[in-house]
Amino acid sequence: MYPKLGSADPVNPSICFHIIKPGCICMTNPSYIDSYYHDTIVGHRSLLPLSGGVEVDVCIIGGGLAGLTAARELQRFGKSVCVLEAKRVGWGASGRNGGFVSDGYAEGTLALEKKLGFEHSKALFDLSCEGTRYVRRTIEQLNAPKVPIQEGWLRVLRHDDGDGLKRSVERLVEAYGASYGFWETERVRETLLSERYFQGMDDPGAFHIHPLNYALALADDISVKGGLVVEDCAAQTFQREGAGWRIETAQDVDVKAGQILLCGSAYMEKLYPKLERSILPVATYVVTSHVMPDKIESAIRYRGCIGDTRRAGDYYRLVDDGQRLLWGGRITTRRSEPAQLADMLKKDIQAIYPQLGEFKIERAWAGLMGYCVHKMPIMREMEPGIWAATAAGGHGLNVTATLGMVAAEAMAGMGKSYKLFEPFEADWGGGPIGQLGTQVAYWGMQAMDWWDEVRS
Ligand SMILES: Cc1cc2nc3c(=O)[nH]c(=O)nc-3n(C[C@H](O)[C@H](O)[C@H](O)COP(=O)(O)OP(=O)(O)OC[C@H]3O[C@@H](n4cnc5c(N)ncnc54)[C@H](O)[C@@H]3O)c2cc1C
Structure with a gap:
């Protein structure tokens, strides 16, 4: 007993x-x-x-x-x-x-609507919003030590989409009650000083945490x-x-x-x-810079979550009172960590913000996400x-x-x-073949993202 x-x-x-x-x-x-x-x-x-x-x-x-x-x-x-x-x-x-907390799922809301119809997808979206509220409420209730909440999420395009993003934002606001706002390219580039970015949407209900x-x-x-x-x-x-x-x-x-x-x-x-x-294990990577407030000020003037809308995009934010950059990106089905992980992500950062010049990466790590087909x-x-x-x-x-x-x-x-x-x-994810398929799909997504950018 x-x-x-x-x-x-x-x-x-x-x-x-x-x-x-x-x-x-x-x-x-x-x-x-x-x-x-x-x-x-x-x-x-x-x-x-x-x-x-x-x-x-x-x-x-x-x-x-x-x-x-x-x-x-x-x-x-x-x-x-x-x-x-x-x-x-x-x-x-x-x-x-990355520490980003926001409504929705890995599958997009409008894609879910296509598969399940509006009522079902709206009910799922509402549940996901309850999850976002739960995290905020719990941190406050527990007075969780060293879990500062920083508001907002700015999602930007890496190609010029005309008014495509604006239309999606309007639909999500109208039908799903989301509180997203649309940003023109000029406003995005005043906030994130990069020529690589175009239109954006902000989500004031999102936030980031430790x-x-x-x-x-x-x-x-x-x-x-x-x-x-x-x-x-x-x-x-x-x-x-x-x-x-x-x-x-x-x-x-x-x-x-x-x-x-x-x-x-x-x-x-x-x-x-x-x-x-x-469940397919999919790896993604994160790095943090050394303390560099002046360099950051020359590039990033937004304290919330930042990400691009590519199929496998970058996601980043400032930590330690805006003095340090935490940057995540890339996905792969490879389980082992690449030897040059820090350099690889540093190059990704410099490609967006060349004004940062040389800087030191202090930490680099990988993690596995569980994905179903x-x-x-x-x-x-x-x-x-x-x-x-x-x-x-x-x-x-x-x-x-x-x-x-x-x-x-x-x-x-x-x-x-x-x-x-x-x-x-819980359908079969395809084992090693499924992993290969996911990797190939990722390369395909990268190619489509690259093509969108080149056309811009
Ligand atoms: C690098 C990275 C960046 C990400 N960024 C974001 C982001 O910014 N925003 C966002 O919303 N999501 C993000 N995600 C996704 C998010 O982190 C995950 O979806 C979420 O944390 C999954 O939580 P979980 O509890 O399901 O699984 P996990 O946190 O992976 O926990 C599973 C746990 O189970 C344990 N375990 C496994 N087998 C056993 C066993 N037999 N017995 C006992 N314990 C076992 C493991 O040790 C592990 O601790 C990111 C993921 C990664 C890897």
Whole structure:
């Protein structure tokens, strides 16, 4: 008989014996990758030994933003939770990304409308907006340390599109209630001093954050409320036991749970092939510059998120009070990090802003996004008692919040919003052939982007 982690009496140590006190984050010592986010992480937590077994209502596999949000929301529905994280909280895409939080999904809103019709696509869009609001609200509620919110997102074209972008903006404002605004080329170039940019749209509802510190704030909140967040503890197998499931891990920890929620995204391997085979890991890269306020002032006069609208565009923002540039870009299906990553992205930056001249890249890192062929997340019950809320792709900061809310509501039997995601099945992603196909599709997208620019 395992000790039960109850939600009714979350901080009573008597409900757990030789393992861990409920209400704590338990970890040994796998480290984060070197990144700007790791350099600026909030304070360290204590290390606690961990072994034994625990029984909970829901075991969540994956301590990224999807898993953590779901755990927190399940607690709100009175469920006891255990989050198993193979490495560290936010170690995956959640602690490595650009930090942009905005409405929508990896698949475009108007593309979804074409596939599903207006009503369905509007309902999905509204859910994604709830995800954006959730992140803002949670940061404020938790008074999350070192997660400053910086407002706005300016998306610019790298080719002259006449009034094409303007028409899309008008449609999204009218039909979807989006608060986007259209910018003429002149205004864009006064703000971003680059000849490479043309028209733009701004989204005042979007903002950027420090995603790793946000993940840590969520984990702390879960543990304060009596949940378990166990780091360095990969789930290895699970099987039915009675009415629930028994999960075995790489450490000396067993979990019994009524239900399981899979949130491992591109980092999940050999645990649940039915899901993994539908998720293509796609890598993208980020660098940060050294402190260079004068150079930045000569090029970038916008403090919010900045990105271009190419099919696989650049995304960047200023950090440390506008003194440092954080720049992301490129996608590839290659898992290994290119040797010249820093130089490669520096050249991309200099091609847009030659006035920056020589500067130093202090950190360069890669991360994996989980993509399905339909570019939408998987949010469904895979079989009785096994749910998946994962594969948010490159648009995950709001979508993981949406998934967390929707999954918790569904697993607690309190709502059916997950049905909106039914058309997006866990289809086979094609394995290595699918990866090759994605890479070829990316080269195709690059070629189309290049052609659009050349024509301008
Ligand atoms: C470089 C980069 C830039 C990005 N920029 C943005 C952006 O600016 N805005 C935006 O909206 N989105 C962005 N994204 C996408 C966004 O970061 C992701 O969609 C989102 O963080 C995914 O969160 P997740 O919780 O689903 O997965 P992840 O954060 O990848 O977490 C999955 C976790 O599961 C764990 N895990 C896997 N298998 C197991 C197991 N068997 N047992 C236990 N744990 C396991 C992993 O260790 C990992 O920590 C970016 C992504 C990358 C890589």
